[in-house]
Amino acid sequence: MIIGVPKEVKDHETRVGITPAGARALTEAGHKVLVEHNAGELSAFPDDDYQSAGAEIVGSAYDTWRLADMVVKVKEPVEKEYGHFREGLTLFTYLHLAPLKDLTQKLLDKQVTGIAYETVRDRFNTLPLLTPMSEVAGRLSVQVGAEYLTKAHGGRGLLLGGVPGVPPANVAIIGGGIVGTNAAKIAVGMGAKVTILDLSLQRLRELDDIFSGRVATVASNSYNIARAAAEADLLVGGVLIPGAAAPKLVTKEMVATMKKGAVIVDVAIDQGGCIETAHPTTHSDPSYEVNGVVHYCVTNMPAAVPNTSTLALTNATFPYVMRLAQNGAEAAIRQDKGIAEGVNTYRGHCTYGAVAKDQGRDYTPISSLIQ
Numbered sequence: 001m002i003i004g005v006p007k008e009v010k011d012h013e014t015r016v017g018i019t020p021a022g023a024r025a026l027t028e029a030g031h032k033v034l035v036e037h038n039a040g041e042l043s044a045f046p047d048d049d050y051q052s053a054g055a056e057i058v059g060s061a062y063d064t065w066r067l068a069d070m071v072v073k074v075k076e077p078v079e080k081e082y083g084h085f086r087e088g089l090t091l092f093t094y095l096h097l098a099p100l101k102d103l104t105q106k107l108l109d110k111q112v113t114g115i116a117y118e119t120v121r122d123r124f125n126t127l128p129l130l131t132p133m134s135e136v137a138g139r140l141s142v143q144v145g146a147e148y149l150t151k152a153h154g155g156r157g158l159l160l161g162g163v164p165g166v167p168p169a170n171v172a173i174i175g176g177g178i179v180g181t182n183a184a185k186i187a188v189g190m191g192a193k194v195t196i197l198d199l200s201l202q203r204l205r206e207l208d209d210i211f212s213g214r215v216a217t218v219a220s221n222s223y224n225i226a227r228a229a230a231e232a233d234l235l236v237g238g239v240l241i242p243g244a245a246a247p248k249l250v251t252k253e254m255v256a257t258m259k260k261g262a263v264i265v266d267v268a269i270d271q272g273g274c275i276e277t278a279h280p281t282t283h284s285d286p287s288y289e290v291n292g293v294v295h296y297c298v299t300n301m302p303a304a305v306p307n308t309s310t311l312a313l314t315n316a317t318f319p320y321v322m323r324l325a326q327n328g329a330e331a332a333i334r335q336d337k338g339i340a341e342g343v344n345t346y347r348g349h350c351t352y353g354a355v356a357k358d359q360g361r362d363y364t365p366i367s368s369l370i371q
Contacts, residue, residue: 001325002032004068006061007039010075012283014042014306015313017072017093020049022318027054031325036064043306065089070329072321074313075300076103085110090329092321094118094133097344098245098358099272107345113329117317118270119243119352120342127242129320129342131178132312134267136302138182138238141265142171144296144304145234146190148263148287154294156261158233161191168192172232174225174249174274176203176217179238179267181210187234188214195228220249229254237266239274243344244354246274252290260292269297334370346370 003026005018016039018026023033033055037047047057058064065071065084073093077084085091085106095116097104107114117129142160149155149169162168171187173180176198187194188211197220198204204217218224229235229250235258239246246268255264255277266278273279277290281297283304288295302309320339324332333340344352349364356363 001328002034002067002069003321003325004058004064004071005033005035005039005055006064006071006073006081007036008074009061009080010078010300012303013075013300014303015074015310016040016043016045016306017074017314018318018321019043019310019314020045020053020055022314022321023050023055024053025318025322026325029322029326032056034058034064034067036061040310043310045310070321070324072317074310076100082106085112087111089113090115090324092117092317092324094270095344096270097352097355098243101359104345104350104355104359104361108348108350111348112345113343113347114345115324115329115339115342116243116344116352117342119344120320121338123338129313129316130240130242132316133302133309134178134238134240135182136305136309136312137267138179138236139186140301140304141179141183141236141238141267142186142190142192142234144301145171145236145263145265148265148294148296149234149261153287154261154289155263156233156259160187160234169233170231171195171234171236172197172228173236173238174220174228175238175240175268176200176207177238177240179240180236181207183236183238183267184211184215192234195232197224197228222249225249226254226257230257230259233259233262235262235264235275237264237268237274237278239268240271242354243352245272245358248274248276250275250277252276255293256291258291258293261294263294263296265296267301270299273297330370333366340366340370 070090090113122128146160151157171192194215268274351366
């Protein structure tokens with residue numbers, strides 16, 4: 001198989017889909033790897049490393065996409081990349097299609113097999129390709145939030161952990177999953193007062209054990225979310241419904257009650273965000289204010305730390321890349337239920353139920369298309 005690795009073009013997206021180590025493993029297995037010039041440069045993987053690993057450096061994105069049977073990326077394609085789509089192409093990347101109707105339509109029109117990292121499942125029914133970036137984003141959310149609480153960024157002028165005689169900041173985290181747990185680890189480590197809200201009482205019990213009572217665990221409902229928002233200096237949104245748009249759990253009325261200079265970091269913004277006043281931002285223009293509350297809603301937060309993020313991501317994605325390369329996409333989908341769960345578009349059909357529901361499209365199970 002010919003695997004293409006284009007340079008990411010989303011604003012300040014600095015990660016890369018395959019490392020030199022992955023390129024070596026693929027070429028040793030008999031595959032051809034095409035890497036666009038400087039695709040790995042910002043992740044500290046120069047072209048020379050890829051060439052030493054057996055990959056071929058390609059001068060343009062056009063040729064990288066045109067010659068490849070499968071393109072492996074990090075982030076969903078942006079409009080300037082839509083022209084590369086063609087029938088028979090397999091695209092393996094984060095897609096986050098639920099809020100992206102135009103991208104979905106282009107993938108369907110061109111009959112691209114779109115396999116989304118965020119909906120692939122493993123034998124434990126977890127989301128193994130979403131987990132590493134959720135870990136990074138969760139930890140970054142508090143690091144970023146602490147920075148934006150400083151006066152220079154429009155925040156309240158608070159030190160997250162306080163000092164003797166001065167209380168620490170209040171951090172409220174909505175969602176006790178991978179993002180929320182990792183956010184809490186950093187917030188607790190920095191000395192903040194931390195509250196986690198989640199629907200699952202079992203998960204709240206687990207979090208209470210994990211943190212040995214150092215975080216407050218609260219059952220998630222509109223009343224408790226409103227109270228937590230009003231008290232928070234830093235509010236982290238970490239809600240996930242796999243493949244679907246995130247529910248708007250923090251309303252604009254709740255945001256209006258928050259302290260002036262409080263900070264919101266909505267990690268769920270990839271799926272539309274769980275804060276009603278949130279809209280996607282970029283690393284070039286990362287924040288804005290609503291009712292005096294600073295909002296940080298960058299859709300590719302892990303790109304701020306590309307070396308760590310690329311290594312963490314490719315550790316998880318590479319076994320699936322190799323499986324798709326060795327077997328071909330159709331056979332891999334047929335043989336591996338986890339990969340089949342990742343297929344969002346196939347031969348002009350929307351094959352992921354949550355995306356179809358959110359966009360009002362017809363849904364066709366992949367099992368009915370690949371026997």
